[in-house]
Amino acid sequence: MKQLISIEINGEVHELAVAPQDSLLHVLREELGLIGTKKGCDTGGCGCCTVQIDGRAVYSCMTYAMSVQGKPVVTIEGITENGQLDPLQQAFIDAGAVQCGYCTCGTIMAARELLATVPDPDESQIRHAIAGNLCRCTGYQKIVDAIKLAAANSA
Amino acid sequence: MTSSTTSTTVLGKSVQRPDALDKVTGGKHYPVNVTLPGMLHAKLLRSPYPHARITGIDASAAAKLPGVKAVLLPQDVPQRKYCPVYFVPTLAPSMVQDMLIMSDTVRYAGQPVAAVAATTAAIAEQALELIEVDYEELPAVFDADAAMAEGAPQIHEGAENNIAVNPVVAFGDAEAAFEKADHIFEGVYETQRVHTCYMEPRVCVVDSDTGGNLTVHSSMQHLFGLREKLAFVLGMPESKVRVIKPAYIGGGFGGKLDIGYIEPVAALLSLKTGRPVRIEQTRYEDFISTTRNPIRVYLKTGISKDGRFVARYAESTLDCGAHATHGAEVINVHGMFGILLTYPCPDQHWEGKTVYTNNMIGGGYRGYGSPQGAFAVESQIDEICEELGFDPVEFRLKNSYHQGDPHPFNPQAKLDSYRFQDCLTQAAERIGWSSRKAAGSDQGVKKRGIGLGCQPIWVSGCVGFPDIYEHSGAIVKLNRDGTADLSTAAVDLGSGQITTLCMIAAEELGLEADQVRMTYADTDTVPFDAPSHASRVTYSSGNAVKAAAGQARQRLLEVAGGLLEASPDDLEVCEGMVRVKGSPDSQISVVDVVTRAESPFVVMTEEGPQPTNLEEKGTIIGLSSMAPPANPSPATVEFVEVEVDTETGQVKILRVVFAHDLGKLIHPAGAEGQVEGGFQQGMGYALMENLLFDPDSGACLSSDFLDYKMPTAVEMPPKIESIFIESNEPTGPFGAKSLSEPCVTVPAPAIANAIYNAVGVRVRELPITPEKILAGLGKL
Numbered sequence: 001m002k003q004l005i006s007i008e009i010n011g012e013v014h015e016l017a018v019a020p021q022d023s024l025l026h027v028l029r030e031e032l033g034l035i036g037t038k039k040g041c042d043t044g045g046c047g048c049c050t051v052q053i054d055g056r057a058v059y060s061c062m063t064y065a066m067s068v069q070g071k072p073v074v075t076i077e078g079i080t081e082n083g084q085l086d087p088l089q090q091a092f093i094d095a096g097a098v099q100c101g102y103c104t105c106g107t108i109m110a111a112r113e114l115l116a117t118v119p120d121p122d123e124s125q126i127r128h129a130i131a132g133n134l135c136r137c138t139g140y141q142k143i144v145d146a147i148k149l150a151a152a153n154s155a
Numbered sequence: 156m157t158s159s160t161t162s163t164t165v166l167g168k169s170v171q172r173p174d175a176l177d178k179v180t181g182g183k184h185y186p187v188n189v190t191l192p193g194m195l196h197a198k199l200l201r202s203p204y205p206h207a208r209i210t211g212i213d214a215s216a217a218a219k220l221p222g223v224k225a226v227l228l229p230q231d232v233p234q235r236k237y238c239p240v241y242f243v244p245t246l247a248p249s250m251v252q253d254m255l256i257m258s259d260t261v262r263y264a265g266q267p268v269a270a271v272a273a274t275t276a277a278i279a280e281q282a283l284e285l286i287e288v289d290y291e292e293l294p295a296v297f298d299a300d301a302a303m304a305e306g307a308p309q310i311h312e313g314a315e316n317n318i319a320v321n322p323v324v325a326f327g328d329a330e331a332a333f334e335k336a337d338h339i340f341e342g343v344y345e346t347q348r349v350h351t352c353y354m355e356p357r358v359c360v361v362d363s364d365t366g367g368n369l370t371v372h373s374s375m376q377h378l379f380g381l382r383e384k385l386a387f388v389l390g391m392p393e394s395k396v397r398v399i400k401p402a403y404i405g406g407g408f409g410g411k412l413d414i415g416y417i418e419p420v421a422a423l424l425s426l427k428t429g430r431p432v433r434i435e436q437t438r439y440e441d442f443i444s445t446t447r448n449p450i451r452v453y454l455k456t457g458i459s460k461d462g463r464f465v466a467r468y469a470e471s472t473l474d475c476g477a478h479a480t481h482g483a484e485v486i487n488v489h490g491m492f493g494i495l496l497t498y499p500c501p502d503q504h505w506e507g508k509t510v511y512t513n514n515m516i517g518g519g520y521r522g523y524g525s526p527q528g529a530f531a532v533e534s535q536i537d538e539i540c541e542e543l544g545f546d547p548v549e550f551r552l553k554n555s556y557h558q559g560d561p562h563p564f565n566p567q568a569k570l571d572s573y574r575f576q577d578c579l580t581q582a583a584e585r586i587g588w589s590s591r592k593a594a595g596s597d598q599g600v601k602k603r604g605i606g607l608g609c610q611p612i613w614v615s616g617c618v619g620f621p622d623i624y625e626h627s628g629a630i631v632k633l634n635r636d637g638t639a640d641l642s643t644a645a646v647d648l649g650s651g652q653i654t655t656l657c658m659i660a661a662e663e664l665g666l667e668a669d670q671v672r673m674t675y676a677d678t679d680t681v682p683f684d685a686p687s688h689a690s691r692v693t694y695s696s697g698n699a700v701k702a703a704a705g706q707a708r709q710r711l712l713e714v715a716g717g718l719l720e721a722s723p724d725d726l727e728v729c730e731g732m733v734r735v736k737g738s739p740d741s742q743i744s745v746v747d748v749v750t751r752a753e754s755p756f757v758v759m760t761e762e763g764p765q766p767t768n769l770e771e772k773g774t775i776i777g778l779s780s781m782a783p784p785a786n787p788s789p790a791t792v793e794f795v796e797v798e799v800d801t802e803t804g805q806v807k808i809l810r811v812v813f814a815h816d817l818g819k820l821i822h823p824a825g826a827e828g829q830v831e832g833g834f835q836q837g838m839g840y841a842l843m844e845n846l847l848f849d850p851d852s853g854a855c856l857s858s859d860f861l862d863y864k865m866p867t868a869v870e871m872p873p874k875i876e877s878i879f880i881e882s883n884e885p886t887g888p889f890g891a892k893s894l895s896e897p898c899v900t901v902p903a904p905a906i907a908n909a910i911y912n913a914v915g916v917r918v919r920e921l922p923i924t925p926e927k928i929l930a931g932l933g934k935l
Contacts, residue, residue, distance in 0.1 A: 035188045036181025038405075040354045041438040045860025048354055076181050089179040093171055096824035099832065100649020101178030102354035102405030108179065127868040134860060136352045136406055137649050139831030140868040141875055142824070 007068050009034070010078025018065045025049045025060040028075060036076035036105050040134070047133030050106035051075045057113040059132070076105035079112065088112055091150035092143070099137030107133040111147045120151055164729075165662040166889055169824035172654045173673065174403055174647070184402035186374040189360045191431040195224055196276040197424050199416060199434070200269040200283045202261040205513040205853030206295035206308060209259045209268060209288060216285040217271055222278035225427045226286075227270040227420060229257040237388050239413035240481055240519075241380025241686050245387040247622040249487075251319050251479035253311050256388055256419045261290070262310055262477035263515050264853040265443040267416045272424040272432050295513040297853055299451070299474040302512045310477065310511040317511040319479040322487055324495060325504040332466035332502030336457025340539050344452045344531035345920040346903075348474075348846040349839070351520050352865055355405020356441050361421040362431035369396045369422050374404045375411045377686030378644045380624075382678045384414040389422060400644060400676040407648035408836070409519030410445040412688055413480060439858040445518025446846055448473045448482050448509075450489060450527035454535055462545045464500035464554055469531075471507045476514040483509055484623075485517070485524040493528015496563040496612045498554045513853050515846075519688065521833070521899040525610065526840060530921060533608045533904030537911060541594065547607060547908070548583050552576055555611055558882070563612055565619045568785055572882035572892065574816040575611050575790035581878050582607075582814035586794035595915030603798050603809070604913025608904030610791040615884075615893035616691030618786040625691070627699035628682025628780035631660055631707040635753060637731055637746040639664055639707070640674040644684035645696040647673075650895060651825035652692045656700045658821055659888050663704035664711075665728030666745075682780035690893035693821060695783040697888035706777030714771045715748045749775055785886040790816040791897035793834075795905040799913040801932055804925025806842055806910060808871070814878040815897065819890035823879075826894055830877045833898025839865040841903040843922050 002017040009032065018027055025042070028034040028051070037060055040048030044062040051060045052074040079086040088108045091097070098104050107130055114121055114129035121129070126147045127140070135143060177183060214226045238250040246252060257267060269286050273279040294308040301307060302317040310317050333339060359373035369391075375381055378398045386393040404411065417434040424432040436444065450473045457466035471489060475482025486507040495503050522529075540547040555575050562568040583589075591605045617623040629643040641660050647653045657671040664671070685691065712723035715733035719726070719741055727736050733748055735741040752775050757764045796810040813830045820826055843864045847856040857863040883890035903921060911917050916931030929935040 034181075035183065038182070038185075038354070039187070040356070040405075041860050043438060043859040043861065045438070046354060076179075080180060085179070092179045093175040096169060096172070096828060098172060098175045098178050099651065099828055100354065100404065100406040101174065101182050102185065102649075104178050105181060123873065127871075131867045131869045134352070134354070134865060134867065135832075136354055136408065136836065136865070137832040138828055139833070139835040139875060140871050141831040142828060144868060 003066070005066055005069050007065065007073065009073045010075060020064070020066060022065045023061050024051070024063040024065045024068055024073070027065040028060060034075050034077050038102055038105060040102065047110065048103050048106045050109040050133060052109055052113060055113060055116060057110040076109060086112070087150040087154045088115065088147070091146040091153060095142050095146035095149050097138060097142040097146035103133055103135045107135065107143060115151055115154060120155065163662050163889055165658050165668050166819065166821045167823065169822060170654065170658065170668045172651060173657060174653055185355055185405050186372050186401045187355050187358045187405065187435065189372040191360060191362055194360065194431040194433050195272040195274060195424065195428060196279050197270050197272040197421060197432050197434045198276060198279040198283055199267040199420065200286055201265045202268050202290070203264060204261055204290050204292055205264040206293040207261040207290040208293060209261065210291050211289040212269060213287040214269060217282040220278065220282045220285060222274040223271055223282045224274065224430070225272045225424050227423055229259050229268065232257040232423065233388060233390050235388050235390060237384060238480065239384060240484065241377035241384065241412050241414070242617070242624050242688060243622045245383055249622040250483045254478045256416060263513050265515060265855065266477065267420070270420045270424065272428060295853060297512050297514055297848065297850060299472050299510040299512060302510050310513065314511055319475055319509045319511055320483045320486060321508050322490060323506045324490055327502035329466045329468050329502045329504035333457045336465040337460045338458045338543060339455065340458065340535060341455045342535050342538065342919055344454060344534060346449050346527045346530055347921050348446045348449045349844045350442055350446055350846055350863065351408035351410030353406030353408055353410050356436045356438065357411060357415050357417060357444060358435040359418045359421050360431055360433040361418060361425045363425040363429065367395060367426065371396065371398045371418060372401065373398070373418055374401065376407045376646055376648060376688055377412065378646065378678050379683050380686055381414055381418060385418055385422060388419050398678045400646060403647045403649065403653070405649065407687065408521050409523065409688060412519035412686055415444060439855065442846060442858045442863065443515040443855050446515060447520035447526070448475055448485050448517040452527065452531040454531045456535060456539065458539055458543065462543065462550055462553060464498055465502070467500050467503040469494050469505045473507065473509045474512050474514060475509045476512055476516045478516045479509060480516050481519045482517045489524025489528045491564065492613060493525040494532055497532050498611060499556055514848060515855065521836065522896045525896065526900045526903060529608060529610060529900045530903050530907065534907050534919065537606065537908045538917065548579055548588055551609060552579055562788065565786065570788060572787060572818055572884040573790060574880045574882045577880050578790050578792040578814035578816055582792045582794050582812045585876065585878065586796065586810065586812045588794065591912065594912050597913060600802050601798050601800050602913045603796060604909045604911065605794060605796050606905050606908025606912050607792060607794045608901040608908065610897035610900045612788045613791065613893065613897050614689055615694035615787050615789065616783055617685065617689050618783055624685040625695065625782055626683050626685055626780065627696040627783065628684055629696070629700040629703035630681060631703040631777040633707055633711060633749045633775040635746065635750045637744065637749070638670045638672060639666060640672055641700060642674050642676040642681050643696060643700060644676055644681045645692050646687045648687050650829060651822060652687060654825055655693050655821050656696055659697050659700050660704040662889060663701050664708050690895045693894065694887055694892050697891055698783050699779045699781055701888040702779035702781060703777040706779065707775055710775045710777070711745065711748055714752050714775065715743055717768055717771050718743055718748065718751065787818065787884045787886060787892040789893050789897065791901055793901040793905045795902065795909045797906060797909040797913055799910055799928060801914060804928040806923065808838060811872055811875040812878065813875060813898070814880065815894060816880040816882045817894045818884035818887045818892035819881050820879045821891055826879060827877045829894050830898050831875045834875050834902050835866050835871060836899045837902025838906065840921060841906040841923055845922055
C-alpha cells in the first residue's frame with residue numbers, strides 16, 4: 001500500500017505517494033523525471049545510480065525511498081548552480097573522461113563525496129572512492145585524471 | 156607520436172566532445188530515457204529449463220489482471236526463422252537461420268516463452284507469475300564435445316552432431332610442410348564466456364500507427380540492421396519500419412549488434428494494442444542475451460631452425476549455445492584474423508566448428524573471434540621462443556609482414572600503410588624490454604615479469620567479407636550561420652564516433668570542429684549504412700563523411716566563385732571565409748555565401764527589386780552513399796609488466812605500453828580512451844571475468860555485477876601508455892584507418908606471457924585466476 005511521504009531532493013521538498021518496496025532510484029526516474037540518475041543493474045553492482053544522501057554517496061537502487069525522509073538527497077541535476085557546472089562536471093569534460101557517459105553521473109556523485117571530505121586526495125583515495133562505480137569504456141584513467149583536475153581547480 | 160601525414164588544422168587535436176556537456180549534466184538522450192504518451196511496459200516470461208517442449212500455456216489469469224493490456228504467446232508470433240545478426244542480409248547463406256521470436260521448443264534456460272504488456276512494469280511482472288506453462292523436459296547438453304558425441308541430444312533438426320557450421324581453410328600443404336619443420340609445438344588454449352557489460356541495458360520503445368507502420372527506438376548499434384531484421388521476422392515491408400537513431404547509447408562493444416527478442420515482441424504488442432510498448436531488460440536478461448563465444452583452440456606449429464613459421468595446423472571449437480547467431484561468423488573471423496593471417500606462414504590448415512549446446516546464445520564482442528585466436532597464437536609464440544631460445548620481440552619482427560607486401564586477406568591489394576615493426580620496436584624500448592629477466596628469475600615472494608601480445612593484421616571494416624554489408628553514407632548541410640549539420644546512420648556507442656566524424660567534416664569544409672553538429676537521423680532520412688562495428692566507423696564512415704563534406708564544399712566554392720567572380724578552383728575556405736588563393740582581400744564569409752544561396756531570387760534593395768542569379772540558388776548540401784575503397788590493416792602491439800604474488804597467486808598490472816599504427820590520429824583523447832578502456836576489457840578477460848552456468852540446469856550463476864567481476868579503478872594499472880604511429884593510409888580519410896578492437900585483443904596474451912616471465916607458469920586457459928597460478932607453482 002502506498003504511503004504519502006515528504007522527501008527533499010536538490011533542495012526542493014516533494015510530497016509523494018510511494019510503495020514500501022519502491023527504491024529511491026525508481027522514484028527519482030519514474031515519479032520525478034530526474035533521469036540523470038541511471039539504472040545500470042538495479043542490484044547494487046554498477047554504481048550508475050549513485051546519488052548523495054546527507055552528503056554520502058549511496059546506490060539509489062539499494063535505498064528505499066521511504067528511508068530518505070528527513071535526509072537531503074542530491075542528484076546530478078542538483079549540482080549545477082545557476083548554470084555553473086560543478087568543478088567535477090567541468091573536469092570530466094576537460095579531461096576527456098566521458099565516453100558512453102552512462103556511468104558518468106554516478107561516478108561524479110561518488111567523487112563529490114570524496115572531494116567534500118578529502119579536498120586533496122591521492123591517487124589511491126580517488127581509485128577507492130570510485131571502486132563502486134563500474135565503467136566499461138574508459139579504463140578509469142581519464143576519470144581519475146578528471147577527479148585530480150577537479151581537486152586542483154577547487155583548491 | 157611519429158608523424159608523416161599531411162598537415163591538417165582540425166584533426167590531431169583533442170577537442171571537447173560535443174556530447175560531453177549533456178552527459179555530465181544528466182544525459183537526456185539515451186534510449187533508456189525514451190517515453191511516449193500512453194506507453195505500456197512489457198516483460199518476458201523466460202523458461203527455467205534448458206531444453207524442453209512446451210505442451211501447454213494458460214495465460215487466462217494473467218490477461219485478467221487489472222492493468223494488463225495484451226499477452227503474447229508462441230502461437231501469436233510469426234514463425235519465420237531468422238538470423239538476428241545485423242550486418243548480414245537476413246537470409247545470408249553463410250549464416251544460420253535457426254531462431255524464432257517465440258517457439259514451442261526451448262533450447263536454453265532463459266529463452267522467452269511469453270510476454271505481457273501492462274500499464275506498469277510492476278503489473279507486467281506480476282502477470283508473468285500468473286502464466287501457467289507445461290514443459291516436457293528434454294535431455295540437455297552444455298559442453299561442445301559432449302554435444303558432438305554420438306547419442307547427444309539433437310538441439311536443431313538437420314544439424315549433424317550439433318555442428319552449426321564447419322569452415323575449413325587451407326593454404327599450401329600443411330601436412331607436407333610439417334615433415335620439413337625442425338621443431339613442432341602443440342598446445343590447447345581455452346577461453347571462457349564473457350559479457351560486453353555495456354552499462355545501458357538493452358531497451359526499446361516501439362510504437363505503431365493505424366496504417367501498421369512501426370517507429371522504433373532502441374539501444375543498438377545498427378539502424379538499418381534492426382529495420383531489416385524486424386521487418387523480416389514480422390513479415391512486413393521494410394518501408395513500414397522506421398528506426399530512430401539514438402543521439403548516443405550507453406555502450407555496445409558488439410553486444411547490441413543483433414536484434415533481441417525485445418524489439419519484435421514490443422512491436423507485436425504495440426500492433427495488438429495500438430499503443431507504444433517499452434521493454435527494458437534486467438541485468439540478468441542482458442547477461443544471457445549476448446556473450447563472447449568460448450573457443451577451444453588446438454594449435455600445432457612447425458618452426459625452422461632459424462626461427463621461422465613453416466607450417467601451422469589448428470582446430471577451433473566454438474560453443475555457440477542454443478542458436479548459431481554470431482557464432483557462424485565469429486568462427487571465420489577467428490580462424491582468419493585470429494590464427495591464419497597473423498604472421499606469414501606458407502602452409503596452413505585450419506578447421507573450425509561452431510557447435511550447438513543448451514547454453515545461452517552467443518553474440519558479438521569487440522575483437523569478434525580474434526581475442527580467442529590471439530591468446531592461442533601469441534601464447535604459443537612465447538612458448539616456442541622460451542624453448543628454442545629466441546627473443547620474443549626478434550622472433551615476431553622476423554616473422555612479420557612488411558609495408559608493401561600483398562595484403563594477406565586480399566592479395567590483390569597491398570599493405571600500403573603498415574608499420575607493425577615500428578610498433579614493436581618503439582613499444583619494446585618504452586617498456587624497457589632489453590632489461591627483461593629470464594622467466595621466474597625474480598627473487599622474493601612477489602615476482603615481476605614483462606610480456607607482449609600482438610594483433611599484426613586486423614580490419615578497417617568488412618570490405619571483402621562474404622555476405623557482410625559495408626556501406627556508409629552521410630549528408631552535410633551548411634547553415635546560414637556558418638555552421639554545418641552532419642547526419643549519418645553511424646551510431647555513437649560512446650567511443651566518440653560523433654566527435655571523429657564531425658572533425659573530419661570540419662577539416663574538409665574548412666570549419667572549426669565545433670562548427671559541425673551531428674544531427675537527427677532515422678532510416679527514412681539517411682542513406683543505408685553498416686553498423687558501428689568491425690573497427691569501421693573512422694575509416695568507412697569517415698570516407699563517406701569526407702565525400703559528402705567535399706561535395707558541400709565544392710558547391711560552396713561554386714556559389715562563392717560567382718560572387719567573387721573567380722573560378723572555384725582558385726578558392727579556399729579557412730577561418731569562416733572563402734578566399735581567392737593568394738589574394739586575401741578578395742574574400743566573402745561562408746555566412747554570406749550560404750545566405751545568398753538560400754535568399755529569395757529577387758531581393759529588395761534601395762534601387763528597387765533586383766534579381767540575383769538563379770544558378771546560385773539552393774541549400775548548400777552534400778550527400779554520399781558508398782562503399783569504402785579498401786580494407787587496410789592496422790597493426791597493434793602491447794607490452795605489460797606484472798607483479799605476481801607467489802603466496803596468493805594475485806596478479807597486479809604495473810605498466811602497460813600499447814603501440815598501434817592507426818594511419819592518422821584524428822582525436823588523440825578519444826584514441827587514448829579506446830586503448831585504456833580496451834585494456835580494462837582485455838584485462839578482465841585475462842584475469843577474472845567468467846560468465847558461469849550451473850552444469851546441471853544451465854542456469855546463469857553470474858547474472859549481476861556482484862557475481863560477474865570486472866576490473867574496477869582499484870585493480871587497473873596506474874597508467875596505460877599509448878604510442879600512435881601514423882602511417883598515412885592512402886585510401887583513408889586524411890590517412891586514417893582503424894583502432895578499436897585490437898585494444899581488447901592484445902591484453903590477454905600479453906598478460907599471460909608476462910605472468911610466465913614473472914613466475915615461469917604457463918596458463919593456457921582463461922581466466923588466469925590465482926588458483927591456476929598457485930597450481931602451476933605446485934602450491935595447490
